[in-house]
Amino acid sequence: MSNDRVEELREILRANRPEGSDDLGTDIRSAVDRQASALRAQREPGSALVAELTGSEGTMPTTGTEGPAYTTEAYAAVEKAATGLRTLYAPSVLGEAAALLSDLWAAGERHGVPPKEWDWAVSLAGGALEVIASRYTRTPDTERTGEQVFALRRDLIEALTSAEIGLNARTGSRTMTVVDRLPETPRGGYHGDASLVVGIYSNGGWDISMNADGATVVSIAAPATKAGAAEVAALVRAVARGELGNPFRR
Structure with a gap:
């Protein structure tokens, strides 16, 4: 990720940081910032941003003081x-x-x-x-209720369509969320133009695939919480932008 792109993401964060924002808004901004930083650290291990991430004591930051x-x-x-x-x-x-x-x-x-x-x-x-x-x-010890699953989907759509993430998303079949593809999105489907689809389940976690029959499904290891939905949204944007290559061909 280029220096300009990282600064662009940070500018988006600053410009869209309202006072007294709700918890999900804070989670979204945090997820975007951490995803941008992680990509930069991966691609430019000697960069100044890595020093900013790690600090002088060699300890990476966490999501909170109790992390x-x-x-x-x-x-x-x-x-x-x-x-x-x-x-x-x-x-x-x-x-x-x-x-x-x-x-x-x-x-x-x-x-x-x-x-x-x-x-x-x-x-x-x-x-x-x-x-x-x-x-x-894996399957949770106590399966989620339908109400909990649909609440997580609402959190995901809110995060995906936020100013920070900036994707077009809508409800799909069952508990799925359809995310419109971008020009950089990996090719998928019969004509190579399939959108992305993200799922969350009562008896499982998050996953992502192309919105096409027989598409490869990739698990997303993330908490089934509002904060987790924001992290999933940031990962989905990275997939849509082609920043993670083609995760469906690993």
């Missing part, structure tokens, strides 16, 4: 483990996995096992990511 603490090395290892998987991960989920990995590394250090030595036996980063992500992609 998990983790090292930049752990976050980078988790991001690397996520590369190429047929799942999209919300930044908050990556942060949780990085916090778990940091604790596992610390436990190993107490037994004289440095982080690198784990690589000979097991992928701790991949395991931490899988364990944390499964909280959000």
Whole structure:
């Protein structure tokens, strides 16, 4: 992502930051800012923005003062483990996995096992990511009610159509949300012009696919909350803009 694009996103945030905004509005702005920062950090690891993200102590920021603490090395290892998987991960989920990995590394250090030595036996980063992500992609212990599912869809549509995200979205069949494609959106469907469709379920988490028969479905590991809906919306925009390549061909 270019420096100009990051600054453009930040300008959008500043211009559309009303006083006394509701929680979802705050979540949307936070999700957009974190997604832009994550993309920049991925593509320009030596940039000044990465230093801004990590700080002088080498600890990545979290969603709040009570959020998990983790090292930049752990976050980078988790991001690397996520590369190429047929799942999209919300930044908050990556942060949780990085916090778990940091604790596992610390436990190993107490037994004289440095982080690198784990690589000979097991992928701790991949395991931490899988364990944390499964909280959000598997069937919940208590299935959501129809009212809860439709409320999450409303939160998603509100986030997608907000000034910060700026996509055209509408309700689809069942609990789906249809998102109009952009010129940069990966090709999909018989003619290559299919829109995107995002789902949330009573017995499962979020997912995304092309709005076409037989389309590949990609899970989205994100909380089933208002804040999670905002993170999903930011990921959907990244897919629509082609910033994540073609996640349906991994």
